Amino acid sequence: MTSISIENNTSSFNGIYVFFIANRLQLLYFLYVMPTVLTHPYMIWGIILVGIFSQLNLILLSKWLSSEHASKGYPGFVHLFGQGMMRVFAAVGIVVIGIKVTVVTLGYVEIIHQFVFPSMNPNWLIVFVMAVCCYTASLGMGNAIRFSVIAFLCSIWMILLFYTFFMPPIASLPDLYPLIPEDWSNISWKGLLLIWSSLSGPEYIVCIAHLLNPRGSFLKYFTFANTLSVLEYLVLFIASLFFFGSKFLSLSKFPIVTMVRYLQSPIFERVDIILICLNVFNLVFGVSIFLLCFYGALRILGKKLQTSHSKWGIQIICIIASVWLIAANKWIWREEHQSLLLNLEIWCSSLTYLLVPLFLLIFSRKKRGL
Numbered sequence: 001m002t003s004i005s006i007e008n009n010t011s012s013f014n015g016i017y018v019f020f021i022a023n024r025l026q027l028l029y030f031l032y033v034m035p036t037v038l039t040h041p042y043m044i045w046g047i048i049l050v051g052i053f054s055q056l057n058l059i060l061l062s063k064w065l066s067s068e069h070a071s072k073g074y075p076g077f078v079h080l081f082g083q084g085m086m087r088v089f090a091a092v093g094i095v096v097i098g099i100k101v102t103v104v105t106l107g108y109v110e111i112i113h114q115f116v117f118p119s120m121n122p123n124w125l126i127v128f129v130m131a132v133c134c135y136t137a138s139l140g141m142g143n144a145i146r147f148s149v150i151a152f153l154c155s156i157w158m159i160l161l162f163y164t165f166f167m168p169p170i171a172s173l174p175d176l177y178p179l180i181p182e183d184w185s186n187i188s189w190k191g192l193l194l195i196w197s198s199l200s201g202p203e204y205i206v207c208i209a210h211l212l213n214p215r216g217s218f219l220k221y222f223t224f225a226n227t228l229s230v231l232e233y234l235v236l237f238i239a240s241l242f243f244f245g246s247k248f249l250s251l252s253k254f255p256i257v258t259m260v261r262y263l264q265s266p267i268f269e270r271v272d273i274i275l276i277c278l279n280v281f282n283l284v285f286g287v288s289i290f291l292l293c294f295y296g297a298l299r300i301l302g303k304k305l306q307t308s309h310s311k312w313g314i315q316i317i318c319i320i321a322s323v324w325l326i327a328a329n330k331w332i333w334r335e336e337h338q339s340l341l342l343n344l345e346i347w348c349s350s351l352t353y354l355l356v357p358l359f360l361l362i363f364s365r366k367k368r369g370l
Helices: 015-025 030-038 042-064 070-072 076-082 083-115 120-139 139-165 188-200 204-212 219-246 254-259 270-302 313-333 335-370
Strands: none
Touching: 015 120, 015 139, 015 204, 015 219, 015 270, 030 042, 030 076, 030 083, 030 188, 030 254, 042 070, 042 188, 042 204, 042 219, 042 335, 070 076, 070 139, 070 204, 070 335, 076 204, 076 335, 083 120, 083 204, 083 335, 120 139, 120 270, 120 313, 139 204, 139 219, 139 254, 139 270, 188 335, 204 219, 204 270, 204 335, 219 313, 219 335, 254 335
16 A cells, blocks of 8 residues: 655744644634633633733743754654653543544534534534545645644634624623622633633644744744734623623623624625634644644554555544544534533643643653753
8 A cells, every 4th residue: 555644744844833823723612612601701801811821831832842852753752751651642642632623523513504504414514524624634744734824814814803893882891890800700710721721722733843943933933823812812702792791691602603693794695604614724724633643643552653654544534533523413412411522622621731831841851851
């Protein structure tokens, strides 16, 4: 069987790609549900505070990306942790990535089904989305990284459309009160955890560290990406408060999409359909990266990393993923189980975002000391 190169790049990627990848991975499915969970106006400060902690986390990650271990790729990880521990990490990564792909894909499919194709069988939407993701992933990690530019350009300009929600008569400053919480309830802590989980994603850059130019200004581009992500979350949350008010915000499952349905254009009748379809580019980018990382983790677990890539390897992974997603959509992605799966994804993403940069830097410093 002929082989293909999943890492089919001919040159290392500079720091600007770190910006595109980090920013788009921080704005996946939780972007649409965050206002419903946060609800209270004082969670504006929560977004800013968690954004600052996210920046500190990215400082640790950028330091490791500039180390010699990062540029070596898998041998660098083996030098830090050993072969046995790497297989343990690969097994954990398979579970974490599987949960993330399930939540992100089924979440997007639910939005598309509810607002764009309500009469269409969701299974066909899953097949279509996964077919596009499979094609992008089969082109290799290099092309998947380049696709981050397309995902960014197709979605970043949408934030400008929300300016209408900041203007009277929709906008009213009392909707932003109270800015100081009277009672720090349990739901507020869950909101902070959701924000931290929403800003996760850049930790997956460690899987492609060997493809990046080690002389790139990682911290600068991480800072730009994280700042832009925090600003986008702030704009969307404040716009939701102006539109719904804190008392009614929790009643809408997808407040961002609901707001977009009220946008009017003299050219297009349904602006929301266009925006939802263009956001699929961001979904395709994120899932493609995750599928390639999943495939790499399977090769590590099966001790196949030194052998050539199978032509059908990534396609088989995509077929299995599609079957799993259809089954999960039928039996798991229901109202009574959906919150459990969402909470599982929130905790997994929060832990990986916290622990991956910290562990890598600690073990790197420890090896250097030895």
